[in-house]
Amino acid sequence: MELISFFSTIFISCVIISMTIFSVYIGFGPSSSKLRDPFEEHED
Known part of the structure; x- marks a missing residue:
C-alpha cells in the first residue's frame, strides 16, 4: 500500500x-508576443 x-x-x-x-x-516564451491583453484594449 x-x-x-x-x-x-x-x-x-x-x-x-x-x-x-x-x-x-x-x-513568457517566444509566442508571448502573440498574446493580447484585454485590459490594455479597454483602457479609458
Whole structure:
C-alpha cells in the first residue's frame, strides 16, 4: 500500500510541476508576443 501512495504522489507532483512550467513557457516564451491583453484594449 505504501508503494502505491508513493508513486501516486510522485505522479501528481510531476503533473503539477509540468503544468506550471508549461504555463510559464506560454506566458513568457517566444509566442508571448502573440498574446493580447484585454485590459490594455479597454483602457479609458
